[in-house]
Amino acid sequence: MAALWCVVPAAGRGTRVGGDLPKQYLPLAGRPLILHTLERLAAHPLIAGLMVVLGGKDEHWPGIGQLADKPVLTTLGGAERCDSVLAGLRALPAEVADEAFVLVHDAARPCVRQADIARLIERAVPAGGGLLGAPLRDTLKRAGSDGRSHTTEPRDHRWRAFTPQMFRRGELSAALLAAAVAGVTVSDEAMAMEHAGFAPLLVEGAEDNIKVTTAADFALAEFLLPRTT
Numbered sequence: 001m002a003a004l005w006c007v008v009p010a011a012g013r014g015t016r017v018g019g020d021l022p023k024q025y026l027p028l029a030g031r032p033l034i035l036h037t038l039e040r041l042a043a044h045p046l047i048a049g050l051m052v053v054l055g056g057k058d059e060h061w062p063g064i065g066q067l068a069d070k071p072v073l074t075t076l077g078g079a080e081r082c083d084s085v086l087a088g089l090r091a092l093p094a095e096v097a098d099e100a101f102v103l104v105h106d107a108a109r110p111c112v113r114q115a116d117i118a119r120l121i122e123r124a125v126p127a128g129g130g131l132l133g134a135p136l137r138d139t140l141k142r143a144g145s146d147g148r149s150h151t152t153e154p155r156d157h158r159w160r161a162f163t164p165q166m167f168r169r170g171e172l173s174a175a176l177l178a179a180a181v182a183g184v185t186v187s188d189e190a191m192a193m194e195h196a197g198f199a200p201l202l203v204e205g206a207e208d209n210i211k212v213t214t215a216a217d218f219a220l221a222e223f224l225l226p227r228t229t
């Protein structure tokens, strides 16, 4: 299996936790959150290079060109996550064929496990593409505007979607573009693929692959980092 490129959307403003500093640059165990994520991806033998998608006025990117002897390239993102991912796919080197599988992984998920990346690639390549996720374990409520629970949604067959997600470069680019043209804002790559008529394979991954969003998530991620290699 040839090694794959990974697009890392990191153009979110995400300033909820840290004031002016976008969350991907806030310190986690003493170093910027995004560095942990990039190092973990670059360390994986099946990853060939990283395409980091940055925000327009990003003054914090440390200018890394290589990690674990693998190229780290950057490009400019867009207003929504899906715009950033599409920009990242377009900016990949020409040697990455349209038929080649490409991973997409949130900069804000530093605790992804090496074994889960390997399992996603192993299972989703023969399936034509897929994503890491986990079955929903909590009871799901539909809230009214009064803040009260009005109904309970069925939990069966409901999954939470994580990253990495993995699709063919050409098919994913076309699917993201088609969703944008149709005015559908997709919240992940799998949603764009579903919109285009594909059924991405759900590959169960560890639930500690958290998306660091709140101050509490930073504390949790610090605890998880050394325990999720």
Ligand code: C5P
Pocket: 008, 009, 010, 011, 012, 013, 014, 024, 053, 077, 078, 079, 080, 081, 082, 084, 085, 106, 107, 108, 211, 213
């Ligand atoms: O905001 P949220 O945590 O959902 O973002 C998920 C990932 O997508 C983050 O790594 C964020 O930096 C990235 N993103 C992006 N471009 C945007 C919005 C979010 O690259 N316009």
